[in-house]
Amino acid sequence: MAEGTIRTLVVDDSEFFADMTAETLTQEHGMDAVSVHSGATAAERLAEEEFDCVVSDYEMPEMDGLELLSTVREEDPSLPFILLTGRGDEETASKAIRAGVADYLLKLEVVEDKQYGRLANRIESVVKQDRTRKKFESLVANSPDGIAHITQKGVLLSANPSLADRLGTTPTALAGERLTDVMDTEIARRRVAALREAIDEGETVETTDSLDGRHYQNQFVPVESHRERATAQLVSRDVTERVERERELERQNERLEEFASVVSHDLRNPLNVAASALELLDVEEDNEMVAKIDRSLDRMSDIIEDVLTLAREGRAVHEPEWVAIESLAEEAWADVATDGATLSVTVTGEIEADPTRARDLFANLFRNAVEHNDGPVTVTVGARDDGFYVADDGTGIDDESDVFEMGHSTADDGTGIGLAIVAQIADAHGWGLELADSADGGARFDVTGVVSRE
Template identity: 40%
Template sequence: MTDFSSNTPKESIHVLHVDDEPDLARMVTENLEAETDRFTVEWTTDPAEVADIVADRTVDCVISDYMMPDMTGLDVLSEVRSVDPDLPFILFTDTGSESVASEAISAGVSDYIIKRRVKEQYTLLANKVANHVDQRRAEIAAERTKQQLHELAENTHDVLFIFSADWTKLEYINSRYEEMFDQSVATLREDPTSFLGAVHPDDVADVKGAMQRSGEGHTQEVTYRIQGDDDEWKWVESHAEPIFEDGAVVRVAGFTHNMTERKQRELELRAKNERLERFASIVSHDLRNPLSVADGYLEMARNEADSDHLETVASALDRMETLISEILVLAREGQEVTETESVVLDTIVQSSWSNIDQQAARLQADTNVYIEADKIRLGQVFENLFRNAIEHGGDDVTITVGVLDDDAGFYVENDGDPIPDGKKNQIFETGFTTNKQGTGFGLAIIKRIVTAHGWDIRATDGADGGARFEITGVEVTPQEQPPEQN
């Protein structure tokens, strides 16, 4: 028996054999099934029912005799083809004339085998059946994959493309190109660089440079503008990846997607940050200058007279300085976070702890994880939370920092005084404070920094009666599994 398992897929094959001689039909069935356990062979002596069997059941291949009383094998082929035009069909016949063979081939049989008296004919027949079925299955799988890729390409919002390495020949592009670039695929195929006509004149050099570098074997990413509706410009981003064969670039594949909305958000964000920065500068200049003048005259007054009223003025000026400083921080920390990096949370916690007046407070931290953050602004969060805990919990307060369950974020908790009832939703408001000496900006700054990162913060009661602040929406990675660096 031939071993088909080493080079043939394991899927079973259902064979339908038709022959008007029942003894011969049974013998062929038994011999074929003995060749490989992949085969299940069904036989019939009625050629007229073959097409119905093919229509009703799963049949992978038909083996038919040629000369039968009521129908020839080619008549059976014709009826089978009307049901399944591509089903493998093999004539297995003792009629071996050239005219029959020629007629069979012209009719489109998959193979033509003359019956012999030697047992080896069944090995040949089994090989023919397996080869034709496997080939058809491979073609079906390839066509299915091709269709799926076509559906994927045509249902994406991006332009997908493949050009020759020198960009002189378009090998593939999906129909999304026509919508994005307002140009037909036929025009691009005729002139593969015609898309440059839609590119903003100031960006053409950048695009051409990226094309050249990708053709030289370098992955490229370029952002540029193309003509949009109503004479407006759309922002797009193209990625190009060189494809190598035998060490040489033979094609460039990639995609282009519309990033107009994202670019507009970036521009709006930049404008917002610039406004905040201008506000901070105005506050710094217009308030600190008169404050410095007042402080100077205070010193002169102290030299001329000694009065408790001057100390009251000094305290007021100090408080004004604190307010101005925190207003500046509040303005600047309100800016959106545009650049982050992977940082070890424990490093930020310990650094922030060393930056404050700890007094007799104690810190307990279990934060050996990575997070994506702006480490300078995150440090401000911890410094303000630590100061807030000491301010409201007492000099000897214990502060605990840890990671939330399921790595959903982190928390800062203290065992001092709890947050007053009904105040948990107010404490993040600008200017709100329960301490007469406080400015009410510390937690507002924390809220802005957290929000700028895309996170959330909530206040709740601590396990030991104090306050607990939970920051969620943070992507946390265990330290033993460092994230990939960009």
């Protein structure tokens, strides 16, 4: 039997009709249909074998179709059951619906009008719905998120094991309980208020809260149904680890910036003293030594500025803006001593970023291209499917293994912090950063995972 084939049990006391129906469903509609000729036999087969759907006659001796349905429901409350009835009256239809049939058809229409295609379509429809429902229920039951179906008044209609575990009980025990009776009252009230807002507005509402030291991100999704009561689905995700990581990162950033500020302050004082003393020296008498000291002081100043920048650029970007990438590149280029180099921007559109820090990323990549090549170079900012790149036509980078490491520099006067700053900014945005050879043999830096728009 092919995967996905619908296995159907056809039940009718008329052997001719049962066998013909099963044969037609099998040969003409690709099902695996089995026929039996009594309700008792059908019950036995269902106890022994798996079926996707039951198609049963209503009027049968000893056990009629509705009695068979009652027996089936004791073992399987959801097995799709289609009833074939010889009567088209409202009383029969009402009985069938109350009993929980998935659908019902007039038997004479199927037999005399030979509408087996219509019957096959009904079978496929109810089985598809049942399989979709089972898949959804399996996902809900096995989800690590807490999921519940709740009425507008805060009554739990159902809950999955994850939510029940959080509340120290079982899904069965939660059914019918009020949310305010099974968890912290104030938090429950806020959740019910959000649920009512979702139902009233017809839109998903999101909230966050904390319970027993854990942090949760909640979604309240209005449910469209024919129930008399308005309801919504609650999906509650435990985000404690993420919140704690963010808080720890924030603390680390604060400590790093404090450290950088202290270091820069303690360095700047003796640096200023040295610079002042340098002005008092006789330049003509010891010109070479004065130049050497001057270069050292400039380098110390550069290091201080880079350390401060590195400390601040590592903070995560929480509120990015849409900014034109072409403007970012051109503004950053204006901040760099280009020494005759030229800039070519071939990318357009906007990216989602912190404008100041993204401009710093470009500036450091530009500065790296200018300072690590002999003679003027052309620097290109181009587009890629998931971001952008910055490339030059210089000599390239021989050792790419630790180029983003702190202190790595091939330039005599480089601080070795510029590309570390680039890596920090990319990481703060959630971007990827890769080094490769450009088409012209120089260096190419690919920035990936960038959210962009035209």
